[in-house]
Amino acid sequence: MSASRRYLVPLPYFHSPLFTLHSAVKNMEIRAVNLTKVYKKKDSPDIEVLKDINLDIKSGEKISFTGPSGAGKSTLIHTLGLMDRPTSGQVFIDGKDCYKSDDNYLCKMRKDNIGFVFQFHYLLADFTVLENILLPVWEEKDKKMSYAEEILAKVGLSHRKNHFPNELSGGEQQRAALARALINKPKIIFADEPTGNLDRQTGLEIENLLFSVSNDAKSTLILVTHNQELAQKADRQIKMIDGKIKTAEV
Numbered sequence: 001m002s003a004s005r006r007y008l009v010p011l012p013y014f015h016s017p018l019f020t021l022h023s024a025v026k027n028m029e030i031r032a033v034n035l036t037k038v039y040k041k042k043d044s045p046d047i048e049v050l051k052d053i054n055l056d057i058k059s060g061e062k063i064s065f066t067g068p069s070g071a072g073k074s075t076l077i078h079t080l081g082l083m084d085r086p087t088s089g090q091v092f093i094d095g096k097d098c099y100k101s102d103d104n105y106l107c108k109m110r111k112d113n114i115g116f117v118f119q120f121h122y123l124l125a126d127f128t129v130l131e132n133i134l135l136p137v138w139e140e141k142d143k144k145m146s147y148a149e150e151i152l153a154k155v156g157l158s159h160r161k162n163h164f165p166n167e168l169s170g171g172e173q174q175r176a177a178l179a180r181a182l183i184n185k186p187k188i189i190f191a192d193e194p195t196g197n198l199d200r201q202t203g204l205e206i207e208n209l210l211f212s213v214s215n216d217a218k219s220t221l222i223l224v225t226h227n228q229e230l231a232q233k234a235d236r237q238i239k240m241i242d243g244k245i246k247t248a249e250v
C-alpha cells in the first residue's frame with residue numbers, strides 16, 4: 001500500500017462512528033430520557049422526528065426497532081449511538097450524561113464501545129477487505145492482524161481477504177462491514193436495516209451472524225429492521241410510529 005493511502009484515509013476515519021476501541025466499561029446500560037429531535041427550517045413548519053422518547057436498554061440486551069419509513073428509527077439509534085445530538089433530553093451510557101460532553105468525548109465513547117452496521121456497507125473501494133476491517137485500528141494494525149483474520153473467519157470471508165469491495169457480492173460486502181464493526185470488540189452493536197439491500201436468503205445469513213456474534217461477545221444488539229421474523233428474534237421488540245415508541249409484547 002502506498003504511503004499516501006496509509007496517511008490520508010485513516011485520519012478522517014478515526015472520527016467516524018466505525019472507529020472503535022475496546023475498553024473495560026463497567027455498566028453499558030443505555031438510558032434515554034425525554035429525548036426529542038426537531039428539525040427547524042425558515043418558512044417551514046418544524047419537523048418533530050423524536051417525541052419525548054424514554055427508554056432503558058440493559059447491557060447485553062437484544063432489541064429490535066420496527067415501524068414505517070420516516071417514523072424516526074434511524075434518528076433514534078443514531079442519537080442512542082452518540083452520532084447525532086438530540087434537540088433536548090439525555091442519553092446516559094455507562095451512567096454518564098453523554099451529550100453534556102463535547103464531541104471529543106462522544107467520539108471516544110464511540111471508539112471505545114460502539115460498532116455500527118448500516119444498510120449500505122461504506123467499505124472503501126481502494127482498500128482490500130482485510131484493510132477495510134483494519135481501518136478502525138490502523139495505528140495498531142500489525143497487532144490487530146490476527147484478530148482481524150479471526151473475525152474474517154467468523155464471518156466466512158477468509159478466502160476473500162485480499163479482494164476489493166467491488167469484487168464481492170452484496171452479502172459478502174455486508175459481512176465485511178460487520179467484521180469491520182467488530183474489530184474493536186464493541187460492547188454495543190447498532191445495525192440499521194443491515195439486510196435491507198440483500199435478498200432474503202443472504203439477508204437471513206447476515207441476521208443469524210449478527211445475533212451469533214453479539215451472543216458470543218455478550219454485546220448489546222440494537223437492530224432496525226422491516227423483517228418481522230428477524231425482529232422477533234430480539235429479547236424485546238419496539239415499534240416506532242411517528243416519533244414515538246410503542247413496546248410490543250414478546
Ligand code: ADP
Pocket residue numbers: 039047049067068069070071072073074075076
Ligand atoms: P426512519 O429511519 O424510521 O425511516 P428517519 O429517522 O430516517 O426515519 O427520519 C425520520 C424523519 O426525519 C423523516 O420524516 C425525515 O424526513 C426527517 N428528517 C431526517 N433528517 C432530516 C433533516 N436533516 N431535516 C429535516 N427532516 C429530516
Ligand code: MG
Pocket residue numbers: 073074075192
Ligand atoms: Mg431509517
